[in-house]
Amino acid sequence: MAEEAILGYLENHEEISDSGEFAAERGIDHAEIVNVIKSLHGFRFVDTQDIKRETWVLTEEGKKYAAEGSPEVQLFLAVPAEGSISKDELQKKLDSGIFKIGCSQAGKNKWVEMGKHISRKVQHVEDKVKDLLLRIQDASFEEMPTNRYVESSFWNFDALFQPQQHPARDSHDTFFLQVPSTTRQLPEDYVEQVKEVHESGVMDQEGLVCDRGLTLSHLIGILEDFFSRLGMSKLRFKPAYNPYTEPSMEIFSYHEGFGKWVEIGNSGMFRPEMLRPMGFPEDVSVIAWGLSLERPTMILYGIDNIRDLFGHKVDLTLMKRNPLCLIGIR
Template sequence: MAEEAILGYLENNEGIADSGNFAAEFGLNHDEIVNVVKSLNGYGLVVAQDLKKERWVLTDEGKLYAVTGSPELQLFLAIPLEGISLDELQKKVDPSVFKIGFAQAMKNRWLERGKLVARKVQHVDDNVKELLLRIQAGEIVGQEDIDALKRRKLIVPQTWKGYSVRKGPNYAPKRKKAGTDLTRENLQRGDWKDLELKEYNFNAKGLPPEGGHLHPLLKVRQQFKMIFLQMGFEEMPTNNFVESSFWNFDALFQPQQHPARDSHDTF
């Protein structure tokens, strides 16, 4: 679906300026568009250029306020016209709403505090919720408002990645599937003349060979060697002379006819 949409669009247009806008216009998933563009670019059907955009997205707290309203508005609406004591107000609203909302409402001069906490104004606008909804919809918001929301950790920056796309040297309205093997049947039928074979990528890296591992006995020998060296023993230069079998076998109480005395089995 995405591939047909891209190739079909390029057939009648010079290019796609923004893959994100293209996906939104045709109701397609942008991740699917990105995968198809990468594949088509690899076959030379299109030429893709990277696009990067910084945008703001709502945090979990910001998403909550976009639905329920800002804490300062929730607190303001919880205060009756005749006023309410601070203790009663704390019991009436959620602790997190009271902590943030009371400070912000006082900062906005919505409230006055005496023996009772009362409304200083009768009507307020929830600018925070409005700004959050605008950002969620992808609208442009002033830098001053962005800074204010960022300080309250209601929004965070996010890097958006997409592509601009134009026709490639091998462009065709429909991708022709390339063959991977030349079979006997192709030769017998003669269709090998028109068969498009997939190009080999000689620069592709293969799986690294698994080699160079220590033999299990050599690994154990190294472990024992390190234990003795750490205990203070010194390694003898046994590679410089031939040791008597007395020390290697008899001193270890090994039987005379033991198979381990064979030169091939001596470790």
């Protein structure tokens, strides 16, 4: 059944772009589709390319906390608003795991007074863990593979309308080889060095949306939604120039510590001339953005010196207080 579906589809279409979607649309187990594709590839009936996607999903425990609240909040709500409750009685109300984690975290947060009897020290609490889990669950973006360390000058420069005399085209940054034109064997230590720089040296948040009928309003809406999830609502957009997007926008957010607006990213709509070499239909548009990590972090935490985030003067206590770092760490 899977083989017939694949070969029948390829008779009238150039390719199957995503085996997962192909299997889901036809109600066929994805593993069966993959096995058939590998078999056809072995006989050289088809060419294949592996596509790896990394997505954030909640574990069963995470889903439970997202729905019912974190253990510390569940414990806090089980304690009477007035008076106190015995430790044994409270333990009967909660799952043993919830009770153990809840006591530890609620006591650490100074929400409750611990002893033979437990009472509230505050009347209201904010469940930041639950909020963060819901944000992860609600996000609909997928991370794209970014493991192409070597790219052709056409896609890296020409397709992006990079000027011929741009410094990035200098011989010290771009290398042209005739022999060999490609290679499959690289020194392992060299690969590890490149990997380390690639994964740890760049802190950009980049994204794109491809669809029909997209406008600048969609781009602004996505960026406002993205930053609102981080707690940043004071945004401004300023017209800008990029060789590969038209129109283009710089993104600014207000820094309370500086008392002024600071740039936190760049964005725009890809030029139609850029999309044509990629084979997109004429009525398809792409909106894209590139955002910094450091400046939004400084805004969110009221940091006015970049040295407080990077370097030997970093306050490790500040990092440990970050709720994102505490998820799943005991």
